[in-house]
């Protein structure tokens with residue numbers, strides 16, 4: 001007494017932020033951004049009927065059944081774009097992971113060498129009484145990333161959906177290169193990656209304030225940010241200096257963006 005319609009659905013759980021694309025055309029079929037959201041990837045075939053459905057007064061034990069038809073078949077491409085409110089960008093070793101661990105309970109690997117972070121991580125930043133936002137730490141970017149140098153662009157998609165980018169620039173006396181050159185190099189890469197990403201609001205954090213030495217790099221960066229109208233936050237993730245101001249600013253940016261995107265819908 002079988003029944004095709006009793007066939008079980010095959011449900012595959014995926015993380016929030018998964019984009020479903022057609023494998024061949026690349027067309028976006030669905031963007032799973034809400035908890036519990038479902039996408040029907042393929043319908044099952046018409047169900048068959050078991051032998052008991054063919055019973056009649058003259059045929060008490062039919063030896064045949066109607067087979068079901070095969071289900072839909074198609075090839076999909078699943079791409080995960082994390083849903084974070086704020087994204088940390090910067091050269092390797094700029095202090096991104098140290099900052100996310102100071103802002104949230106995320107515990108990423110931190111070390112004194114470039115490319116410590118190999119995959120993105122998220123942290124929840126709590127502020128105000130009950131407010132919070134999600135921040136993403138991604139591997140460091142370097143010049144030539146658009147050509148695949150370093151870890152390249154593969155992680156930038158994870159900050160594409162953020163409201164604001166926080167660009168970290170090392171202002172310690174040990175840092176290499178001019179801080180403004182370092183900042184511009186990364187922004188050039190962002191621009192080469194996507195004309196949208198470069199338009200995202202960006203704030204600058206001058207990191208490792210505790211070891212700024214004579215403060216020359218600090219002054220250079222502060223002046224540059226003033227000229228270019230970037231919000232500038234000198235911070236030290238170790239002592240906590242400047243962190244509170246930074247959280248308040250990022251929280252406000254995220255709220256402003258969310259209000260705007262709600263108004264659009």
Ligand SMILES: Nc1nc2c(ncn2[C@@H]2O[C@H](COP(=O)(O)OP(=O)(O)OP(=O)(O)O)[C@@H](O)[C@H]2O)c(=O)[nH]1
Pocket residue numbers: 090091092093094095096097098099109110111112113114115116117118138139140141207208209210211235236237238239
């Ligand atoms: N003194 C001091 N050292 C810091 C501070 N922030 C980060 N560091 C050090 O800088 C080094 C690099 O820090 P990370 O947080 O791993 O840097 P990152 O930007 O995540 O680096 P990648 O993952 O390689 O891109 C580590 O040795 C940290 O301890 C700071 O505020 N003060």
Ligand SMILES: [Mg+2]
Pocket residue numbers: 096097098109110116117137138139140
């Ligand atoms: Mg890191």
